Amino acid sequence: MRCPYCYSDNDGVRDSRIVEDGKAIRRRRFCNQCRRRFTTYERVEGLLQVRKRDGTHQDFSRAKIELGLRAACWKRTISGEDVEKLAAEIESHILDNYEKEVSSEEIGKLCMEFLKEVDQVAFVRFASVYRSFGDAQDFVDELTPILKPRPKTKKKRPAK
Ligand SMILES: [Zn+2]
Numbered sequence: 001m002r003c004p005y006c007y008s009d010n011d012g013v014r015d016s017r018i019v020e021d022g023k024a025i026r027r028r029r030f031c032n033q034c035r036r037r038f039t040t041y042e043r044v045e046g047l048l049q050v051r052k053r054d055g056t057h058q059d060f061s062r063a064k065i066e067l068g069l070r071a072a073c074w075k076r077t078i079s080g081e082d083v084e085k086l087a088a089e090i091e092s093h094i095l096d097n098y099e100k101e102v103s104s105e106e107i108g109k110l111c112m113e114f115l116k117e118v119d120q121v122a123f124v125r126f127a128s129v130y131r132s133f134g135d136a137q138d139f140v141d142e143l144t145p146i147l148k149p150r151p152k153t154k155k156k157r158p159a160k
Helices: 062-072 080-097 104-118 120-132 137-146
Strands: 011-019 024-031 037-043 049-051 057-059 101-103
Touching (some): 062 080, 062 104, 062 120, 104 120
Parallel strands (some): 049 101
Antiparallel strands (some): 011 024, 024 037
């Protein structure tokens, strides 16, 4: 496991335990390089299914959420670490609230709710990322009332 602080691949496991009613194993690790501690979770794959708009299902993936968030937060002041934390929070919220299945709309809404708290620009971007997947008309509809129209700033152009 790569250390999230110094990125070296030299860690040790201090403690492992089953959490979330047996759905995951939490391992407390420490880095032999920088001596810092971090925690990882192992989960059974395919436990939670995501129902897409077209009716198909796929395994829930935090990595995908993280990718979406990362794209939304590109060049913003949010650190990679914060994006990971955000994805973990969203995942934990989903795992707490959905047993077998969650719709892609719900996931998108959650991501937007969480992002909105963190960064307004990232939040708007996230909405447009989803829109580009063509799986998001619902998101956009949900989003429109939330987004307040911004006052347009007119740039003064030099007269030609
Ligand atoms: Zn380290």
